[in-house]
Every structure is written in C-alpha cells, then in structure tokens.
Amino acid sequence: MALGIDLGSFDSKVVELIESNDAVQVKAMGTRPIFSDISAYSTEKLNKSVWSNTIQQLCKEKKLSIKKQKQVAFSIPSSKAIFKHLVTLEMDKEELVGTLELEAKKQLSGAKSDIIIDYHIMGQSKTEIDKINVLLAATTRNEVKRINGISKQIGFKNVLFNSDPIALLNCFLANYDISDEGVDVIIHSGSSYTGILVVGRDQHIFFREIDKGNDAFIREVMSNKNLNYSETASLVFKNGVNY
16 A cells, blocks of 8 residues: 655645555545635745645545555655656766766756755667666755655655656556657646656657746736636636637
C-alpha cells in the first residue's frame, strides 16, 4: 500500500495504490480545493498550515488513516526542481555523480541551499559510441526541508519524494505504449505552471515548464468578462478560454 500526494497550488490531490494479483490498483483518490472560498485564491496565501490542513481534511474525507500510512510519496513541483535527459561519456560512479552535480548546480544556479540529485542510467546510447543515456532529477535541500516540514505537520513519519515530470512519465508508461513512430506529448496543466513532457521510442526525453497555468487564463477572462474569480473559474473549466 502506498499513498501519493500532490500539494498543489489550487487543489491538493491524494491517491492510494494497492497491489493485488500482481497488478497495481487505485484504492482511493480525491482532490480538495486549498481555499474553501475560491474568491480568496492567491498563491501568496499558501503556507505550511494551509497545505497540512487541506491534506488532513482530504484524508479524513477518503477515510485514509494518516498514522497507518507506511509508504508516502510527495511530489516536488517542477518549478522547484530539474528533470533532464543527458547523453554523457561512460565513467565510474564517483565521476558520474560529480558530473551530474555540476549540471544540476548549473540548472539551479539561483539555489540558496545545497543541491540534492538522483539519477537513472537508461543504457547505452544508440547513436553515440561509448556514451550512456542518463535521467537526472535534482532539487534543493531547502525544498526537501519545506515539504518534509509539511508532511510532519500533517502527521506522516517517513516520506519519499518524487518530481512532477517523473510522476507524469511513470503514469504514462504504466497506462500506454510509446508510439512506434513520432513522439507522444503529455501536458500537465496546473494552476500556476504548465509542464510539457515529450517522449518517443529511441528519442531524447524532453521536459519544459512554462510559468503560466490555469490561473493566468482565469484572470485574463476575469478582466474581459468583469466577473469574480469563482464565477470565472467555473466558466473556464466548463467552456475553455476561447472568449
């Protein structure tokens, strides 16, 4: 049994997975608005107490015992991390880790704390001799401390961390086959950010985040239609943004 949590910036999400007959199944899942009054929505109001209370209430709604959860995974927002497919020379583990740490520091150049990396070697490059394909994921120690602090306030003891792009990729691969030709594009349309993941057979995995999400569309329609946030959100989620 495992519980996955996405703190989010508009809705918080949880999903509980169980293994049955050599297959993974969804036992429970749900979402809950972070602000009960949608008109009060603002990312500036997000804090540890707001998130922890939302997850506690969501677990209560779904009859999920916080104390009994043994495997809990929190998603690290892609805005606070990097995910990159690299092709690099074959080297020993120590040298590879050093190379990846330098790459992570370059990508997270504005970080105000130590960098934490994880990586997965996907095998030999099919186009370049003596090179390997590596997936690099990295975030800052401060971001890990932030999420860990929220998890403790909720009541979880030990948690794991995963990045949004890896979660998207794993979800896609668990449910679909990669197309034999061309590429598959997965779009994660969040409230504050939009993530674009591109995968293909024997293709370079590409991920890019755009720092605009549904909130930007809602506020644009708000100004055009002279509606409040709640009215506009309902309109946009129902009919789209073509106004």
